[in-house]
Amino acid sequence: MSIVNLTSEGGKPVSFVDEVIASGAMKDIYVSPDKTYVVGFFRDTQDATLKERLREITTRYRSNLFDKDSGDFWKDYFCWPTDTVEHNGRIGVVVPFYASDFFFQYGSVKDDMLKIRGKDKEGKWFASASNREKFLDPREKGNWLTHLQICLSISRAVRRLHMAGLAHSDLSYKNVLVDPTKGKACLIDIDGLVVPGKFAPDVVGTPDFIAPEVIATQHLDREDPARVLPSRTTDRHALAVLIYMYLFFRHPLRGRKVHDPDATRDEELSMGERALFIEHPTDDSNRVRPEDLRPQSLPWGDPAQRPYTMAGPLLTELFDRAFIAGLHAPEKRPSAAEWESALVRTMDMIQPCSAGCDMGWFVFDNSRAPVCPHCGTAYRGKLPVLNLYSSRTKGSFHADNHRVMVWDGQSLFPWHVNRTIFPNEHLTAAQKKRVGYFQMHEGDWYLVNEAMPGMKNVSTGQDIAIGDPVKLEEGLQILLSAEEGGRLIQVQMAGV
Amino acid sequence: MRRLPVYLLLDTSTSMRGEAINAVRDGLDLLVSTLRQDPYALETAYLSVITFDTSASQVVPLTELTEFQAPDIDANGATSLGEALSLVANCIDREVHKSDMDTKGDWKPLVFLMTDGAPTDSWEKGLAAFKAAKPGLVVCCAAGPRADTKVLEAISEIVVTLDTADSATIASFFKWVSASITTSSRKIDQNRNDVDGVDELPPTPAGVNLTKS
Numbered sequence A: 001m002s003i004v005n006l007t008s009e010g011g012k013p014v015s016f017v018d019e020v021i022a023s024g025a026m027k028d029i030y031v032s033p034d035k036t037y038v039v040g041f042f043r044d045t046q047d048a049t050l051k052e053r054l055r056e057i058t059t060r061y062r063s064n065l066f067d068k069d070s071g072d073f074w075k076d077y078f079c080w081p082t083d084t085v086e087h088n089g090r091i092g093v094v095v096p097f098y099a100s101d102f103f104f105q106y107g108s109v110k111d112d113m114l115k116i117r118g119k120d121k122e123g124k125w126f127a128s129a130s131n132r133e134k135f136l137d138p139r140e141k142g143n144w145l146t147h148l149q150i151c152l153s154i155s156r157a158v159r160r161l162h163m164a165g166l167a168h169s170d171l172s173y174k175n176v177l178v179d180p181t182k183g184k185a186c187l188i189d190i191d192g193l194v195v196p197g198k199f200a201p202d203v204v205g206t207p208d209f210i211a212p213e214v215i216a217t218q219h220l221d222r223e224d225p226a227r228v229l230p231s232r233t234t235d236r237h238a239l240a241v242l243i244y245m246y247l248f249f250r251h252p253l254r255g256r257k258v259h260d261p262d263a264t265r266d267e268e269l270s271m272g273e274r275a276l277f278i279e280h281p282t283d284d285s286n287r288v289r290p291e292d293l294r295p296q297s298l299p300w301g302d303p304a305q306r307p308y309t310m311a312g313p314l315l316t317e318l319f320d321r322a323f324i325a326g327l328h329a330p331e332k333r334p335s336a337a338e339w340e341s342a343l344v345r346t347m348d349m350i351q352p353c354s355a356g357c358d359m360g361w362f363v364f365d366n367s368r369a370p371v372c373p374h375c376g377t378a379y380r381g382k383l384p385v386l387n388l389y390s391s392r393t394k395g396s397f398h399a400d401n402h403r404v405m406v407w408d409g410q411s412l413f414p415w416h417v418n419r420t421i422f423p424n425e426h427l428t429a430a431q432k433k434r435v436g437y438f439q440m441h442e443g444d445w446y447l448v449n450e451a452m453p454g455m456k457n458v459s460t461g462q463d464i465a466i467g468d469p470v471k472l473e474e475g476l477q478i479l480l481s482a483e484e485g486g487r488l489i490q491v492q493m494a495g496v
Numbered sequence B: 001m002r003r004l005p006v007y008l009l010l011d012t013s014t015s016m017r018g019e020a021i022n023a024v025r026d027g028l029d030l031l032v033s034t035l036r037q038d039p040y041a042l043e044t045a046y047l048s049v050i051t052f053d054t055s056a057s058q059v060v061p062l063t064e065l066t067e068f069q070a071p072d073i074d075a076n077g078a079t080s081l082g083e084a085l086s087l088v089a090n091c092i093d094r095e096v097h098k099s100d101m102d103t104k105g106d107w108k109p110l111v112f113l114m115t116d117g118a119p120t121d122s123w124e125k126g127l128a129a130f131k132a133a134k135p136g137l138v139v140c141c142a143a144g145p146r147a148d149t150k151v152l153e154a155i156s157e158i159v160v161t162l163d164t165a166d167s168a169t170i171a172s173f174f175k176w177v178s179a180s181i182t183t184s185s186r187k188i189d190q191n192r193n194d195v196d197g198v199d200e201l202p203p204t205p206a207g208v209n210l211t212k213s
Helices: A048-066 A129-134 A144-163 A212-216 A232-248 A263-271 A308-325 A336-348 B019-036 B039-044 B081-095 B123-132 B149-155 B167-181
Strands: A003-007 A013-017 A027-031 A037-042 A083-087 A090-096 A176-179 A184-187 A203-205 A350-352 A361-363 A382-391 A397-405 A436-441 A444-449 A469-471 A477-479 A487-495 B004-011 B045-052 B056-064 B110-115 B138-143 B158-162 B208-212
Touching: A003 A083, A013 A027, A013 A037, A027 A090, A048 A083, A048 A090, A129 B039, A144 A176, A144 A184, A144 A232, A144 A336, A144 A350, A144 A361, A203 A212, A212 A232, A212 A263, A232 A308, A232 A336, A308 A336, A308 A361, A336 A350, A336 A397, A382 A444, A397 A487, B004 B019, B004 B081, B004 B167, B019 B039, B019 B045, B019 B167, B039 B045, B045 B081, B056 B081, B081 B110, B081 B123, B110 B149, B110 B167, B123 B149, B138 B149, B138 B167, B149 B158, B158 B167, B167 B208
Parallel strands: B004 B045, B004 B110, B110 B138, B138 B158
Antiparallel strands: A003 A013, A027 A037, A037 A090, A083 A090, A176 A184, A350 A361, A382 A397, A382 A487, A436 A444, A444 A469, A477 A487, B045 B056, B158 B208
């Protein structure tokens, strides 16, 4: 097979094997001889706007993201095009190969019967209950905590794009690689970025993720003012669908309701103008009928067995806004930043299954005797719950709608100590360090102060010095920091 | 759960003997193994194979991808295309679930027809039955220069011609078939008056030429 050698727009040597390895809606993909990058050539005749857009993406937008203080932070979140080339009248983008975590190590069951070992971990493998159940090697599946982490990674990456004024325009499980074993995600296909008023979208998106208003107006001409095209608002819909699918392994709008006997028309209506949440609280006409599912899709395919509310109150509220209030009112959809914040706080409310079942983790449901919703095992042992409050004006504390479950391996970090700190790309090295940990001793839980100089037992008025433990008991109040934004925790005891 | 039924109608007449029929066997294997690696197809696509020579027969009924067993295919006999069309119409009526107001049925079936010659039976009657079965996207493939494209154009607006019926080109065709069964991003400007589904077809590889009438 012949090798093509070129010099990129950025003046670097670029080579690829002259054989298409994959084709998308817009591009043909070729791979470099050393398999460290790919070159994607746009099939349609190049125009000035495409060239300009790719140049901006590979230079200015890229530099804004990666050449800053927090630049390193984002390297794992995006597979960003680095350069452009021209060959035989076509324009191409140079994109680095994905990290090895995004290729199957074990693949499918029965010694990889499907021969997917070494293939990329397309999200659909993990977003479908039956694919997970029937085909994936258990070592590939991760657990419910890693799935929450995947959702956090995606939300973060989308939030960063949106912050820069960019829309991805084609978020889907094809364009988001995930690694459930480590809880990571990476956005790919960045070359379709949409900039309002500057760069229009090429694609309407991928089925399952296209916003209802885009589908409902797709018959109109591109220039028609009523036509809705991909934007940050439609990205918000796609993001909510991705999160729902990675947590519940089913699609939020695919239920029983038939809108038209013609399958194509029915699809258009059920994903478009008549889209209806399968778990809508009052309209039950699109409920999933378990008999319609393959047996391997259960229990996740049936919302009655795994309702979305199991993701806890913070995510439930956002799903309500995305699929009830905001499904046909795009301005009401939660932003990526809101998902990020809710996911961070939800991950503090997660607790391990006492039986160590496959899903392994669940969100505390505020009951005294929590039961793992995945396997039905009751939580064994004492379970302290820390309710976080923070000072807004001196001396008065407000509930932060943030709880931290105490279990073996849980820690306190600066973002628990002070409400003005948030775990994101702006954390300093010092802020990434643990400041407290929890330890079980003779049947009681203790919080050990590692690096909280102002820690104080409010109940007794005593300071808790660095290195000292405090026993966690019902009603105990501990001030973690006396500084502005410092938090007070109130202990609630659950479990038995 | 909507299934995507896929019917492959393959010419197994004497003229396909040799390299062509071997390439079809390999192509089928390639198609199935590629689709098994696609999580969307794996969940949705069901495959059936109908061969036609002196008569037509459904050698593989509509089957889930993981259950699919490659059929024994030999090239021998005439080209009963009309009978194949009647048979696939019959299979669609029998195997594809229709929607009613209470239950979602299957997607409209995709039909890929491959032939290297001209029909030896009266194909018009078969065509009428085929159209009445309301298939979804229908792609006719003229494998090599001897195929009667006029007949194929009467069957579908979408005809692909293979420059030659050699193993490389037939392999490319089957690869393209597998790509057209999987899902991908949709372009903004779909010509909505166009043939149902043709916009969603992937670009054809070298040696495989797509014509839309």
